[in-house]
Amino acid sequence: MKNALRLATAASFLAMVGMFAQPSGQASETSRDVNFSKDVAPIIYQKCAECHRPGEAAPMSLLSYKEARPWAKSIREKVARREMPHWDADPNHGQFANDPRLSQQEIETIVSWVDNGAKEGNPKDLPPAPEFTEGWMIGKPDLILSMPEEFTLEATGPDEYQYFEIKTNFTEDKYIQAVEARPGNRQIVHHIIAFIKPPVKVDPNRPKLSKEEITRLRAEAEKNSIQYNDGFLRRTKPDAPAYNDGCSIPPEEYKKRRFSGEGEGNDNNWLVGYAPGNIVQPWEPGIVKRIPAGSSIIFQMHYSKVAGSVQKDRSSVGLIFARGPVKKEVYMAGVSNPFLKLEPGLDNQQVSACWTTNRNIRIHSLTPHMHVRGKAQKIEAFYPDGKREILLNVPTYDFAWQTTYMLKEPKAMPKGTRFMVTTIFDNSARNKFNPAPDKTVRWGDPTYDEMMIGFIEYTVDDQGVKSVTASK
Numbered sequence: 001m002k003n004a005l006r007l008a009t010a011a012s013f014l015a016m017v018g019m020f021a022q023p024s025g026q027a028s029e030t031s032r033d034v035n036f037s038k039d040v041a042p043i044i045y046q047k048c049a050e051c052h053r054p055g056e057a058a059p060m061s062l063l064s065y066k067e068a069r070p071w072a073k074s075i076r077e078k079v080a081r082r083e084m085p086h087w088d089a090d091p092n093h094g095q096f097a098n099d100p101r102l103s104q105q106e107i108e109t110i111v112s113w114v115d116n117g118a119k120e121g122n123p124k125d126l127p128p129a130p131e132f133t134e135g136w137m138i139g140k141p142d143l144i145l146s147m148p149e150e151f152t153l154e155a156t157g158p159d160e161y162q163y164f165e166i167k168t169n170f171t172e173d174k175y176i177q178a179v180e181a182r183p184g185n186r187q188i189v190h191h192i193i194a195f196i197k198p199p200v201k202v203d204p205n206r207p208k209l210s211k212e213e214i215t216r217l218r219a220e221a222e223k224n225s226i227q228y229n230d231g232f233l234r235r236t237k238p239d240a241p242a243y244n245d246g247c248s249i250p251p252e253e254y255k256k257r258r259f260s261g262e263g264e265g266n267d268n269n270w271l272v273g274y275a276p277g278n279i280v281q282p283w284e285p286g287i288v289k290r291i292p293a294g295s296s297i298i299f300q301m302h303y304s305k306v307a308g309s310v311q312k313d314r315s316s317v318g319l320i321f322a323r324g325p326v327k328k329e330v331y332m333a334g335v336s337n338p339f340l341k342l343e344p345g346l347d348n349q350q351v352s353a354c355w356t357t358n359r360n361i362r363i364h365s366l367t368p369h370m371h372v373r374g375k376a377q378k379i380e381a382f383y384p385d386g387k388r389e390i391l392l393n394v395p396t397y398d399f400a401w402q403t404t405y406m407l408k409e410p411k412a413m414p415k416g417t418r419f420m421v422t423t424i425f426d427n428s429a430r431n432k433f434n435p436a437p438d439k440t441v442r443w444g445d446p447t448y449d450e451m452m453i454g455f456i457e458y459t460v461d462d463q464g465v466k467s468v469t470a471s472k
């Protein structure tokens, strides 16, 4: 269905290109002359090379004519169908700094290059080669923090979640301008989420509890929580109360979750995520992530097995420290609904979550996150004056591409704005990624459970401008 739609769009689009490309003699002359060095390389350098270079997510390098030529047909097909560069957001809502889509002109250039024999042209016409830091998208990190040692993943069994703690040994707060998580072994690293674990502050006034008391409190909390630990996986209990409309969950249910409140609006400990194809960029100068002195970094690693072969991984996080004055810290709100429940066999099941900001904020990026039954997500703002606006609409969510949509301009949101994240799930057998359409599905870490999060990255307007000049 999705492909059929895409094909239809591509077909009507190509018809349009045909219509507009014909009339002027100049245009047809250009198409006859289209060659790699002069016409195609500039597009590839700018729009493809970030991933299609050695060591990055894409399966092949396209940096030279020699490397690109064998892929010409496939390139034509992928760009004409707008499957490459990959982008799932509806262009009618929001403007994004990392929108990689090709212009119609660029698509036309590539298509006619291939249709006219994918010629090389004169290598002297090549634009200067793009400059990349090998191994990193953000540039050379000031500091690389790696898993303490190599992890060995067995050849068989289900996906694994593993947690690793890496000490930063920071003796003062650090301000981070850019951060990137890098998989050590792309074959098995499905995703990385890196969290900041600040040092525990012990309140000297807190009454001392006995061991028995602590055990009793823990057991009680576990009993009241809607979630449980299944080995190293955190999952919602099968018999936990279910609310797919996450915007009207009774407050007492939230308390039981042991989370802060509606939609879990304030997660300052998020550092960075990695999934294949995710492009990361630094924040604007002065907008930083703070890592408190004495923190550790926790890696949550999702490993997928390569059947029949034992694999090793040692993944890393690279940090670039802020150079200039620090103005604001970024925070991450994970607007989520862990009470979700998907009926077996059904398509188009709607699950929502809400979060109201109690401060004036500016949004910097939006990131939908679901698992393989996720089909679409929309993030809307309901302003205090009654206006309503779609901030991001992703009509065809694709689990394989965990895209962060970075706003072209940070967007001001007044105190009292309510964010609503609406997600559509397909738990039917028609969803080819669905591992078990006959199962009722609840929230959980593993990909065979679901998640429903709209990550909203923001800064707070009245956060005091720090008079700190960040240093290494």
Ligand code: HEC
Residues within 6 Å of the ligand: 043, 044, 047, 048, 049, 050, 051, 052, 057, 058, 059, 071, 074, 075, 078, 079, 084, 085, 086, 100, 102, 276, 277, 278, 279
């Ligand atoms: C954000 C990273 C990224 C960018 C940018 C990107 N690609 Fe890709 N590309 C990938 C990944 C990852 C794959 C493999 C997964 C897939 O096919 O979906 C891929 C696959 C492809 C394939 C199919 C290869 C095969 O095995 O059949 C072609 C062709 C391709 N890309 C061309 C392009 C072109 C041309 C551009 C620029 C106009 C581009 N890509 C931009 C990441 C990227």
